[in-house]
Amino acid sequence: MIDxxxxxxxxxxxxxxxxxxxxxxxxxxxxxxxxxxxGKSTLITCINxxxxxxxxxxxxxxxxxGSMKERDIARLIAYVPQNTEAVRISVFDSILLGRRxxxxxxxxxxxxxxCQAVIERIGLGSLQLRCMDELSGxxxxxxxxxxALVQKPxxxxxxxxxxxxxxxxxxxxxxxxxxxxxxxxxxxLAVLHDLNLALRFCDRLFFxxxxxxxxxxxxxxxxxxxIRDVYGIDAEVFAAGDRRFVLIGG
Amino acid sequence: MGREGIEAYRGYMRHRYVxxxxxxxxxxxxAVVSLSAGSxxxxxIDVLKALASHDGSPExxxxxxxxxxxxxxxxxxxxxxxxxxxxxxxxxxxxxxSSSTLGVxxxxxxxxxxxxxxxxxxxxxxxxxxxxxxxxxMVTLFAFIGGISTTIVILFLSRLRIASPSVxxxxxxxxxxxxxxxxxxxQYFADDVMVASIVYWTFGNLGRAGWNEIAMIGAVCVxxxxxxxxxxxxxxxxESGEYSARSLGVNVGVLVPLSLGLSALITxxxxxxxxxxxxxxxIAPHVMRRIVGNDxxxxxxxxxxxxxxxxxxADIACRMIISPVVLPIGALTSFxxxxxxxxxxLRERRVG
Ligand SMILES: Nc1ncnc2c1ncn2[C@@H]1O[C@H](COP(=O)(O)OP(=O)(O)O)[C@@H](O)[C@H]1O
Ligand SMILES: [Mg+2]
Numbered sequence: 001m002i003d004x005x006x007x008x009x010x011x012x013x014x015x016x017x018x019x020x021x022x023x024x025x026x027x028x029x030x031x032x033x034x035x036x037x038x039g040k041s042t043l044i045t046c047i048n049x050x051x052x053x054x055x056x057x058x059x060x061x062x063x064x065x066g067s068m069k070e071r072d073i074a075r076l077i078a079y080v081p082q083n084t085e086a087v088r089i090s091v092f093d094s095i096l097l098g099r100r101x102x103x104x105x106x107x108x109x110x111x112x113x114x115c116q117a118v119i120e121r122i123g124l125g126s127l128q129l130r131c132m133d134e135l136s137g138x139x140x141x142x143x144x145x146x147x148a149l150v151q152k153p154x155x156x157x158x159x160x161x162x163x164x165x166x167x168x169x170x171x172x173x174x175x176x177x178x179x180x181x182x183x184x185x186x187x188x189l190a191v192l193h194d195l196n197l198a199l200r201f202c203d204r205l206f207f208x209x210x211x212x213x214x215x216x217x218x219x220x221x222x223x224x225x226x227i228r229d230v231y232g233i234d235a236e237v238f239a240a241g242d243r244r245f246v247l248i249g250g
Numbered sequence: 251m252g253r254e255g256i257e258a259y260r261g262y263m264r265h266r267y268v269x270x271x272x273x274x275x276x277x278x279x280x281a282v283v284s285l286s287a288g289s290x291x292x293x294x295i296d297v298l299k300a301l302a303s304h305d306g307s308p309e310x311x312x313x314x315x316x317x318x319x320x321x322x323x324x325x326x327x328x329x330x331x332x333x334x335x336x337x338x339x340x341x342x343x344x345x346x347x348s349s350s351t352l353g354v355x356x357x358x359x360x361x362x363x364x365x366x367x368x369x370x371x372x373x374x375x376x377x378x379x380x381x382x383x384x385x386x387x388m389v390t391l392f393a394f395i396g397g398i399s400t401t402i403v404i405l406f407l408s409r410l411r412i413a414s415p416s417v418x419x420x421x422x423x424x425x426x427x428x429x430x431x432x433x434x435x436x437q438y439f440a441d442d443v444m445v446a447s448i449v450y451w452t453f454g455n456l457g458r459a460g461w462n463e464i465a466m467i468g469a470v471c472v473x474x475x476x477x478x479x480x481x482x483x484x485x486x487x488x489e490s491g492e493y494s495a496r497s498l499g500v501n502v503g504v505l506v507p508l509s510l511g512l513s514a515l516i517t518x519x520x521x522x523x524x525x526x527x528x529x530x531x532x533i534a535p536h537v538m539r540r541i542v543g544n545d546x547x548x549x550x551x552x553x554x555x556x557x558x559x560x561x562x563x564a565d566i567a568c569r570m571i572i573s574p575v576v577l578p579i580g581a582l583t584s585f586x587x588x589x590x591x592x593x594x595x596l597r598e599r600r601v602g
Contacts, residue, residue: 050496074499081497087489088544092259094490100483101499107483116255125255129262131543151498 001025002155002187007046007056009039016042017053017211024204026185029178030216031198033191034208035231040191041082043208044157047189048077060154074101078148082159082191084140086133091124091143094132098150118149122176137164145173149180156181158190162197170194174201195227195235195246219244266548269541273555277325280562284321285313287566323459323467324565325558327520328530330471332557334513335531336538336550337478340485341506342408344415346594348531349517352418353425354400358518359526360429360436361396363448365389367440386466390522397518400425401510416595454525454580456565463523470519474512478550481505485546527580529587530557530564536594 002024009017016039024030032040046053049065058065060076068076078098087094095118099111119128122142132140141164148156158177162170174190178201181188189206192198198205199219207214207230214230227235227246238245286297290312300313335348349355365388407421433452437445459467478485484505487495496502517531534557535549542548561579564586568577 045493048497050493069499070496070501071499074497077497079494079497081491081493084494085489085491087486088539089486089489090262090543090545092262093486093545093547097483097487097490097498100487103483105480112256112259116259119255128255129258 001061002047002189003059004047005057005059007043007053007058009042009046009051009053015211017046020056020208020211020213022206022213022216024187024189026187027182028204029181029188029190029202031190031192031202031205032208033193033195033198033205033230034214038208039211040208041159044079044159044189044191047155048079048157049073050079071101074151076153077155077157078151078153079157080141080144080148080159080161082163084144086135086140088131088133090129090131091135092119092128094143095119095124095146095150098147101151114152115150118146121149122146138166138169141165142169142173145177152184153186155187155189158188160191160193162192162194170197171200177201195248199237199244199246222246266542266545270548270552270555273541273552273559277555277559277562280559280566281321281325284324284562284566285317287569288312288317319460319464320456320565321562322461322464323456323524324561326464326467326471327456327459327524327527328534328558328561329554330467330474330516330520330557331527331531332534332553332560333471333475333478333550334517335557336535336546336553337485337509337513338531339535340488340546341509342404342418343488344408344418345536346415346419346532346591348529348535349397349513350526350528350530351532351591352400352404352422353429354397354404354514354517355521355526355528356426356429356433357400358393358397358514358521359452360433361392361394361518362389362522363433363436363452364396365392367436367444367448386463386522390466390519393518393522394515396429397514397521398511400429401514405507405510419595452525452580453578454527454583456524456561456579457576458525459523467516467519467523471516474516475550475554477512478509481509482546482550485509485550489544489546525580527561528584529591530560530583532594533587533590534560536590 004023005021007017007020020043032043034040042051045051047058065073065076092115096107096111096115099107099114103111119125122145124142124146127135127139132143135143141161145161162173165173174197177188177190180186190202199222202219204216204218205222206216207226209230215226217226222237222244224236227233234249236247238247282294282297286292286294292309292312296309297313300307300310303310304314331349338347338349338352339345369388403425404418404421408418437448440448484495484500487498487500488502492502535553538549538552538556542552564579564582568579568582571577
């Protein structure tokens with residue numbers, strides 16, 4: 001259960017987020033959508049306090065994160081950034097880093113086993129001893145997701161997690177994310193640009209426009225009007241069975 | 251399947267530990283070679299016998315009292331410089347960083363020279379041109395002040411968005427020249443004998459450190475090493491960017507200044523007793539990156555051992571090239587290190 005309350009943030013004079021609030025329950029996948037520059041990445045980084053918001057608070061399971069130490073926040077919130085630098089460390093070690101918030105002196109057997117389990121789940125076994133800088137963009141995104149899963153968080157923040165993946169991997173990745181959310185009761189907040197992907201895998205969609213929350217609705221409530229207002233494009237939403245599709249352009 | 255994956259990973263770790271172990275063996279071998287090299291020629295067998303006996307025979311006295319301090323100094327100082335370079339590269343996110351390329355060594359060197367000449371912390375020993383440090387704590391303190399103030403400037407510059415790795419190194423060059431100028435000024439006002447000894451000292455000289463000094467360097471380096479090793483996962487996390495690191499619970503705001511401060515401290519202590527020895531701190535981590543990759547779990551101890559080996563080899567070369575004249579070690583490491591440094595800069599430009 002995460003409760004984002006009245007977050008405001010500005011880069012110097014430039015106000016980027018104004019009074020953004022929403023909440024999401026355990027096991028729920030919430031898509032964060034909006035134009036480029038709407039403030040999605042900024043919002044994500046304010047939620048895990050990598051950036052310090054000017055005002056507002058984030059409550060997780062009833063606890064305010066405002067006064068928590070980095071390590072404690074890292075046990076609650078995992079974060080996959082929009083871009084990651086290619087580091088010359090093995091994939092296994094890179095994923096093992098997700099255990100960093102839990103260790104004191106060094107990695108133990110449980111850490112390595114947790115890591116191995118996630119590697120199998122995501123299907124990275126063949127890559128595990130490769131160096132991170134030899135991976136494709138999509139493979140790297142999978143590794144970053146694996147690291148976030150190893151972190152065993154209550155909330156997962158994914159900033160465009162599928163931007164480098166092919167269609168098949170996009171679906172597989174989001175399916176894993178959704179299943180993990182359900183099984184481990186993790187709340188997932190994912191920035192997505194693909195509306196169809198969002199309608200398929202997210203329970204609710206939170207639209208951000210010019211730094212303000214535009215609306216937060218269940219996936220069945222999304223219609224052409226909302227999409228037109230947020231993105232300024234014509235769109236129609238169709239239903240086929242219990243699936244919904246967006247067709248962009250009149 | 252699960253077991254296999256874990257076994258494969260353990261094998262991968264084992265490879266790296268074996269590499270470190272082999273390097274340690276190389277260090278031991280180099281130490282023995284260094285002990286056997288010198289004016290009184292001893293064979294490796296003689297050295298090993300003397301090491302084992304410690305019985306007051308002439309060989310044992312030469313090995314234990316004359317040559318051992320020098321070898322120990324090379325190992326401790328080499329390890330200290332390499333370790334500090336490795337950590338500076340990690341926290342500044344800059345492959346060109348090290349105490350000598352960023353001017354920290356030169357700052358420390360200036361501080362030490364100031365303490366030795368102006369504040370009378372050094373004195374002449376007999377007629378020889380060697381310098382005794384009568385107040386090691388004062389010299390170290392001043393060296394540290396010089397080193398840490400450079401570090402603060404560098405830390406500040408690195409926070410500016412415009413500072414690319416090369417820009418930071420240029421800043422280091424500017425800082426170094428300032429301090430070199432200041433050191434020259436001190437020499438200008440010092441008396442002749444003092445000048446001779448300072449010049450001798452700025453070249454870097456492993457022979458001056460006795461057991462007390464070595465113990466002091468060690469007393470600073472061991473806790474620093476422990477701290478660095480405890481932070482090894484944090485350095486790995488910082489590699490993938492500051493935000494990533496913070497989201498993994500790394501307190502970047504404390505870790506970076508603390509690591510740089512400790513690096514400045516171990517550099518300053520080394521510089522106080524052995525003078526300015528350049529490029530070991532830059533080259534050793536890069537050699538190790540080639541061997542064990544960029545994982546700081548292996549890179550920190552690896553750099554320390556590699557730095558020790560490099561400085562030992564450099565010292566052997568200094569004593570052998572035109573024996574019995576002993577070349578200044580700082581000059582030799584600069585001669586060999588500077589071209590390598592240039593290569594690194596060129597490669598850095600191509601990649602970045
Ligand atoms: N470090 C920064 N300094 C100043 N402005 C920034 C910075 N990062 C982002 N911005 C601006 O803030 C706004 C929101 O950025 P961001 O949150 O990255 O948008 P997006 O929704 O595309 O992820 C943009 O207008 C961007 O130009
Ligand atoms: Mg973004």
